[in-house]
Amino acid sequence: MTDTIIEARGLTKRFGDTQALAGVHLDAERGSILGVLGPNGAGKSTALRILTTLSQPDSGVARVAGYDVVTEAAEVRRRIGVTAQDATVDVALTGRQNLVMIGELSRMDRRAAISRAKELLAQFNLADAADRVVKGYSGGMRRRLDLAASIVTRPPILFLDEPTTGLDPASRAAMWEVIRELRASGVTVLLTTQYLEEADQLAHRIVVIDHGRVIAEGTPDELKTHVGRQRLDVRLAQPPPSRVDAFDALAGLTNGAPTISDDGCTFSLAVDDEPGLASRVVAQLGAIGVSVDEVAVHRASLDDVFFQLTGHAAEDGTNETTDHTDTSGEAA
Amino acid sequence: MTAVQELDRDTVATAASTTQSHTRMSDWWRDAVVLTRRNLIHVCREPAQLSDVTVQPILFTLLFTQLFGAAMVLPGGGSYTDFAVGGLLMMNLVTSAPMGTAVGLGTDMSTGIIDRFRTLPMRRSAIVAGRTFSDLLASVMCAVFVALAGLVVGWRTSTGPLGLLAGFAVALLFGYALSWFGACIGLAVKGPESAQSIGLIILFPLAFVSNVFVPTNNLPAWLGTLAAWNPVSAAAAAVRDLWGDPNPSKTIHAWPMQHPVVASIAWSLAILAVCTVVATRLFKRRTAD
Numbered sequence: 001m002t003d004t005i006i007e008a009r010g011l012t013k014r015f016g017d018t019q020a021l022a023g024v025h026l027d028a029e030r031g032s033i034l035g036v037l038g039p040n041g042a043g044k045s046t047a048l049r050i051l052t053t054l055s056q057p058d059s060g061v062a063r064v065a066g067y068d069v070v071t072e073a074a075e076v077r078r079r080i081g082v083t084a085q086d087a088t089v090d091v092a093l094t095g096r097q098n099l100v101m102i103g104e105l106s107r108m109d110r111r112a113a114i115s116r117a118k119e120l121l122a123q124f125n126l127a128d129a130a131d132r133v134v135k136g137y138s139g140g141m142r143r144r145l146d147l148a149a150s151i152v153t154r155p156p157i158l159f160l161d162e163p164t165t166g167l168d169p170a171s172r173a174a175m176w177e178v179i180r181e182l183r184a185s186g187v188t189v190l191l192t193t194q195y196l197e198e199a200d201q202l203a204h205r206i207v208v209i210d211h212g213r214v215i216a217e218g219t220p221d222e223l224k225t226h227v228g229r230q231r232l233d234v235r236l237a238q239p240p241p242s243r244v245d246a247f248d249a250l251a252g253l254t255n256g257a258p259t260i261s262d263d264g265c266t267f268s269l270a271v272d273d274e275p276g277l278a279s280r281v282v283a284q285l286g287a288i289g290v291s292v293d294e295v296a297v298h299r300a301s302l303d304d305v306f307f308q309l310t311g312h313a314a315e316d317g318t319n320e321t322t323d324h325t326d327t328s329g330e331a332a
Numbered sequence: 333m334t335a336v337q338e339l340d341r342d343t344v345a346t347a348a349s350t351t352q353s354h355t356r357m358s359d360w361w362r363d364a365v366v367l368t369r370r371n372l373i374h375v376c377r378e379p380a381q382l383s384d385v386t387v388q389p390i391l392f393t394l395l396f397t398q399l400f401g402a403a404m405v406l407p408g409g410g411s412y413t414d415f416a417v418g419g420l421l422m423m424n425l426v427t428s429a430p431m432g433t434a435v436g437l438g439t440d441m442s443t444g445i446i447d448r449f450r451t452l453p454m455r456r457s458a459i460v461a462g463r464t465f466s467d468l469l470a471s472v473m474c475a476v477f478v479a480l481a482g483l484v485v486g487w488r489t490s491t492g493p494l495g496l497l498a499g500f501a502v503a504l505l506f507g508y509a510l511s512w513f514g515a516c517i518g519l520a521v522k523g524p525e526s527a528q529s530i531g532l533i534i535l536f537p538l539a540f541v542s543n544v545f546v547p548t549n550n551l552p553a554w555l556g557t558l559a560a561w562n563p564v565s566a567a568a569a570a571v572r573d574l575w576g577d578p579n580p581s582k583t584i585h586a587w588p589m590q591h592p593v594v595a596s597i598a599w600s601l602a603i604l605a606v607c608t609v610v611a612t613r614l615f616k617r618r619t620a621d
Contacts, residue, residue, distance in 0.1 A: 049621075053450070054447060054451065054621075055621045077451055077453045078453045080451065082447075082448075082451040084447050087444055088444035088445055088448035089444075089445070090370065090445050093374075101370055105363055105367075105449065105452045106452050106454070
């Protein structure tokens, strides 16, 4: 049996006419990072608010560290740290005052809270700004302080709601580093994100949520493999004399329809992993008098996975038909 | 304490014993103190928000005693200044204490800090209580400024230091009770701005339809009854009685005017009992989703 420390079963939540969650299941193993990936409004934050006792599900159960988030909320709160999407620090206090206050409200005595605050300010590179009012902090500094505030008591489980949204690339990289360090020290992290790269970089397992439902789940590699295909990009030396012929020549190699760039020089298609594929592509195109500059076969990125999954779930195939028409229209 | 217990029901482990309930009480106290300190830091950052308990009391005391004092003759005699300072104390507390709580809580509720507090293993009821505590400290400051300004314009009491302290205690208890009323306003409306305007609409008539500035002995009957049963009148009359200052209301036959000290304490406790329960419900409703 694996050591599951966060588990949710069939969580539902409705706000007026909006079904924010429509039966969410998820599991996180102790000491791992679980990424909850989904577009805006998918229900990520709602799920996180339920897991952190801020909100109650309409139905379903969730346990964190073995405690029910509804009936044993107080026990859950003793074991979690939470960084919500909106800054949840007091902007009229200094960074140090915020951390000391949170330590004291978390049952630390004042002296311990003061020394822990000092330690965290150094760890999060905020020592110089420690005694400045948070109002004057940059976005990245506020996020770091928010994260520091979440780990004052060294909770074994950390929930981060879109920890890098709105940060510049340098601050984002720094935040990733901090999250990795926390993981390395044994903390279980559940983070939501709309950035595929972030989930890919950090998470051991990923749950993809869309319209309040889990539409895929697995390790980043599994998710990519699950989609089962690689992408093949072909760059032609010049636009083919007949786009239709080129399209047909490539369509024979795959089940789906290739996509064609506007200038007609780049074809992209989903293919199965089979030996000698690249040379067959070149041969097929050569047979109709088209010369190839470049063939690249690469593993489907998480972006491909994501758009494929959410596309299916969100649009019920109607847009797919349109896509086909577009493609053939372009080909014709 | 029932309201407080209700608010904390889901924040405290179910098992209870005498020692645990002792610990809970001291935890609650600690949380409230930490939050009070936080509110005081806010005040230090922006001392201008203290003007309603510093500048306003001085200004009103000088204005009213000098402007009205010249024209006012009290039924039963006595100095208008001595009469006015008790009333001004109540008038300043009635407008500043609940407003501070309403606006402060309204501000907190509209920011993410409440979510942070709610994920901590702290006592949620301490959030509202901590706010009322810091407002009580502001009320003490207000009382000091009213007294200082009063002394400058010649206000004197005749019951000695104990009477003086008792008067301030009754006044501060009343102001503290109204802080919880302010908490209800702050929690019921959307943001700090609405809290402020709704608060003014309710509190100013409350402060004015009373005996704080003028004796109510010669008011039309309906207005006189209203003023006599206004809790603010009882508090002002109680303060004047305890200080030994002129209190023309004692010739009015309404029960609160005959027993102003008891009435004022009873009003305070009744307001506390109702408003702590209502504030608790409102806090829950506001944070439920």
